[in-house]
Amino acid sequence: MILSIVRHGQTYYNASGLVQGQIDIPLNDTGKAQATELGQTLRKRNEHYDVIMASPLSRARESAELIAKELGYKDEILLDSRFVERDFHHLDGTPVETAMPLVRSKNYAFESYETDFHLIDRIQHAALDLAKHHPNHKVLLVAHSHVIKALMIYADPKAYTFADLIKHADVITFEIVEDSVRVIGKK
Numbered sequence: 045m046i047l048s049i050v051r052h053g054q055t056y057y058n059a060s061g062l063v064q065g066q067i068d069i070p071l072n073d074t075g076k077a078q079a080t081e082l083g084q085t086l087r088k089r090n091e092h093y094d095v096i097m098a099s100p101l102s103r104a105r106e107s108a109e110l111i112a113k114e115l116g117y118k119d120e121i122l123l124d125s126r127f128v129e130r131d132f133h134h135l136d137g138t139p140v141e142t143a144m145p146l147v148r149s150k151n152y153a154f155e156s157y158e159t160d161f162h163l164i165d166r167i168q169h170a171a172l173d174l175a176k177h178h179p180n181h182k183v184l185l186v187a188h189s190h191v192i193k194a195l196m197i198y199a200d201p202k203a204y205t206f207a208d209l210i211k212h213a214d215v216i217t218f219e220i221v222e223d224s225v226r227v228i229g230k231k
Contacts, residue, residue: 045175046182046228048093048217049192051210052107053078058212063143065132070102078213079107083114086215091115094181097122097174099188101129107213108186126170129188131158148207160197160206167194168225175220192216199225 053075057064071079093115098108100123108121133156135143146152153159158166174183189210195218196204204227210216217229 045178045180045220046217047171047174047220048182048184048215049195050082050107050111050184050186050215051189051192051212052099052101052103052186053110054212055103057137061140063132063135063138063140065129065136066101067136068101068103071106075103075107075212076110079110080114082213082215083111086111087114087116092182093117093184095119095122095178095183096186097124097127097183098186099123099127099129099191100125101188104186104188108184111184111186124170124174124185126166126173127185127187127191130163130190130194131156133157148205160194163190164194164198167191168198171195171198171218171220171225172223195225196227199227203227 053071055064055069055075056072057069059072096108096112096117098104098121105123112121132143134154190206192210193204193206193208196216199218215231216227219226219228
């Protein structure tokens, strides 16, 4: 399976520099424009996807809808809660500049906070399961920064970290064969 994961468009929390995690914050006007523009870019490149999916959080779901519209995709957009953003718990709503040094520190843990280990485990199992259900398909998944980073780290822990920057509407493409995940592109 080829899995292209897109980071959703910008939200008010993103623009304000706040951690949103699993808080359901919708796209702002910039985020809507980013998703629409990405859909147009993918259409111009003649990209085709057998399946379009999204995290159920509104910012991912709406980004997927806008991209799908530009691509002329007529099937249902599938929602998969396994690809929601990391549960930052007590850090939700705090400034990114305060939270990210904690998040990026090795083995950071706090009660009810989703640790690196648990996040990577959740995402790799979800991605491998997705590949079993969509073999030989090209899938576009709209999700979140830490979801993408978790799969990148699973694919190559020496090359990627949670400090890597994934911008809004970035597309990271993976190849999943059996239990092997490989990063094959970043656009």
